[in-house]
Amino acid sequence: MRRQFFTNTIKILAVGVGTFSIFKLNDTPKSESKIELKKSFFLRPPGVVSEKHFLANCIRCAKCVKACPYNTLSLAKIGEFASLGTPKFSANEIPCYLCDDLPCIKACPTDALDKSIDKISLVNIGRAIVDESSCVAHFGIQCDACYRACPFIDKALKLEYKRNERTKKHAMLVPKVDYDYCVGCGLCEKVCITKKPAIVILPTSFILGERNDNYVKGWVSGDDERLKHIDTSKKHDEKKAINYLNDGEF
């Protein structure tokens, strides 16, 4: 009986390790080229708050995939970087068109896609970054394809005026991403005119840092509310200077 149990356990382990290795085999990112790199990351549907929370909740039912009218989403296959059977997309192929009513989030039966995200401006898919060395606007050629494609035009994507130091008489209009507004839908990446897109969406965790939250942004409406209850009276310690002089060191 006991021997039976041991042999069985070993067999289960063998089968388990075998199967596991099939799925893990392709999981390591290995190459430097951008196309290769794209295989090693993926974009999650809108409504994903954190990868960990998402993986714990997604039941892999594909309801979000079916709900998307643009066929943006697909379920990860064997050998893909994203966890097997979970929804993901690549902005380069089909971006997320940020439907006003967010049908993908509504369709999700679990908490994998956060139902409290009901406005497209709250979506957090990734962030766009511009590669200035391949963006032709930085060449001095006028291109504003990405700027026009952005659903948050002049907020998430602005055109910045720059003096063309080479000709010394022309202006350059270069795209500039504002990460307070960019949600990472990928519409800009899709329309970029260069051979490989000069503007690319990366998952938020790849590129964004995190500042302390004591800074108040006057230009974000409502942010200065936080100042209302703050105690601005100065705390003055009159004895401080005298104590300082009297404290042994002098």
Next chain:
Amino acid sequence: MKILKNKYLILRRFIQLGLLALFILPSADFILKGNLSSSLLFNSISLSDPFAYLQIFLATFTLNVGLFISAFLVFIIYALFLGRAFCSFVCPVNLITNLADFIKQNTSFKSSKLTNFKQNTRYFILFSILILCLIANEPVFEKYSHIGIITRGIIFMQTSAIFVAIIIFLLDLFVQRNLVCSHLCPLGAFYSLISKFAMLKVSYDLNKCTKCMKCKMICPEAQVLSLITKYSGNVSNSECIKCARCIEVCDDDALNFNLINFLKGKK
């Protein structure tokens, strides 16, 4: 005559393939949307896999009421009425393992058996998975489920799923008879555990039986037919997948489905 004799087999294939067709066809989305993990019936009733729900619950420890209700509906249907019929009437893996078994029954490699997993191995796997869910904070079986891979493979035409299908087929054919479904699958184990009191049972009549043993030969869970040649009654072991193969191969009408009698008997 032959067709009538295999009516349950035909019904099963019809339901299995029909469900997949409903999932695949975009024009049938108003009837059924999603896949076997969770789906939406007639755009209003949400149905979810209770085992997947259990895993998510263990992984997150949050109660999602909507998801709970949708999983509970399915739970009740199987626990009270259908028993482990999911395995024979719904699960697409059944198509593969039945094919392997069919080949095995009709050709010469009947005796091959490389491993000797016991039927209860699946319960070890089931509980290990539940514990892993707690540790890894992820629905572990959903992640690697062969059922999920195959269903998604069929619904979304993912060719990579073919390899998994072939592996299952080969395991069943060459390694051990019904290895995947009757010995390893934790979902099958889960349904066995919950369907102890299901009303749909197979009943056996000793007086009609000629002891030909055809039923035991064909049954994928032969241990449930322990009452054959011993006494009349219902197959009470909840590991029975209600595939009705025993009913169909019996030439003496000794076996039958029994739902109504059972209800009467209760009164």
